[in-house]
Amino acid sequence: MKPNQDRILLLNKPLTWTSFNVVNKLRYKLKNKKIGHAGTLDPLATGLLILCTGKMTKRIEEFQGQEKEYTGKFIIGQTTPSYDLETEVSEAKDITHLSEENIRQATQKFIGVIDQTPPAHSAIWVNGKRSYDLVREGKEVELKSRQVTVHEFEITRIDKQDVYFRIVCSKGTYIRSLARDFGETLGVGAYLGALCRTRIGQFRLEDAKTIDEIEIELIPDTEE
Secondary structure: OOOOOOOEEEEEEOOOOOHHHHHHHHHHHOOOOOEEEOOOOOOOEEEEEEEEEHHHHHHHHHHHOOOEEEEEEEEEOOOOOOOOOOOOOOOOOOOOOOOHHHHHHHHHHHOEEEEEOOOOOOOOEEOOEEHHHHHHOOOOOOOOOEEEEEEEEEEEEEEOOEEEEEEEEOOOOOHHHHHHHHHHHHOOOEEEEEEEEEEEOOEEHHHOEOHHHHHHHHHHHHOO
């Protein structure tokens, strides 16, 4: 008898992989049986990705709606069009007038229910196309702001222009947009230099497996 194919799998997504890359690779192991992920991670982000197989795919929306926790770093004093390292970094601005107290106090503006505009370089659908595809075609994209909730926003370390953080937030929060807005509040600009999702609801990164480990785990499911 085959092992149960209706599963929740916790994956530590590797850097540069898209969430679609992960699903596509594992779908092959499952011989095209149902599999989906509960919440996209950008290619330049790492960390927890929930995968659902078989009948558990019915719970994807439930998991997507749960609270998220992230750690990472902002680079202050510079900006990029994508708000991360996907696009070219601007010239550096002087940040020597900023104290640690200035930087830590700036977080207070973003705790609670806030209005946030998603990055144009995002997977949001616009007229039947992904927003990032339109931008790459040279088209201008204006996305509407939306309300999101930031439950916790703490600065864990400051090393010159590298500002390390931990954030707990609601579904739909773009940490790249938070980087941009944080930099604007400081008056020097900022972009997202690194991001790792450490928790979704009750599921934690420390319980996740590598893609190689999950591939091995799925092999028995495909045997007749």
